[in-house]
Amino acid sequence: MEYLEVLLQTTLRNLPPVLLAGLGGMLANRVGVLNLGLEGMMLMGSFVGVITSFYTHSALLAILAAGLSGAVLGVIFAVLTLRFRANATVVGVSINMLALGLTTYLLSVMFGVRGSFSDTSIAAIPKIDLGFLANIPILNAFNGQAVTVYLALLIVVLAQYVLYKTPMGLRVRATGFHKMAVTTAGVNSDGIQYGALILSGFLCGLGGVHLSLGQLTMFTENMTSGRGFIAMAATIFGRNTPVGTLLGSLLFSVADAVTRKAQTSGFPSMLVDMIPYLVTVITLWVVAANALRKSRKAVTND
Known part of the structure; x- marks a missing residue:
């Protein structure tokens, strides 16, 4: 029981970066744009969150600044892909490279250090103290988590409601399904795409600041370590739904928690570090195989 509680506690602590970035990726996918820049937007959020916290001593301002930094990259991504019709894959990869290079450079210029600050x-x-959960087995893992953990879970609920229970959610889903039809109906489909991509960046920034200020109080170069791509895998696993993305993010967070536990148990570090990425590959393989099976079945039925 104690092991399960520790595992759940670690899983929840690791959840926000993948979940929030996954929700951002899901939102972009819902309006018909593949956002591969999740990694860079997260990394920028991590960096801006730390420097804002350092200069203002305010975690709240750091969270807001991190989200806005991700949103700025979301604006750049949206303008290049929607206004100038640039290839979304190329733009996403470029944003990842830009964020990595820029944060490394600014770390050196602003603080005179390399590697970490x-x-x-x-x-x-x-962290929020939920004292009434302290003596309840399993559920006490939810006690004492960072604000961003509860915020991420709340955003899942809001996203699920807005996407499936409101007119705006219908427009978002319709834009990704058939943009021309939405435009013909008199809806500003371009505005919906811009808004979704900017919000996608904002969510990634929030996920990034949890890495640097929710789990730690420092910034290290490339500290996202591929979590943006894991978030995209969680989105694919969740079939572009908020609840599905949550389940996919939980899967990868559990794998990350197991990795951290194994690191303290004497297992070879090189093998242990492979676990989250191995889970990602296996999950994508299962999803792809299932989709292929369904498509073949549909062809056979026709």
């Missing part, structure tokens, strides 16, 4: 004046994201 930490300081005692950096304010961490506060």
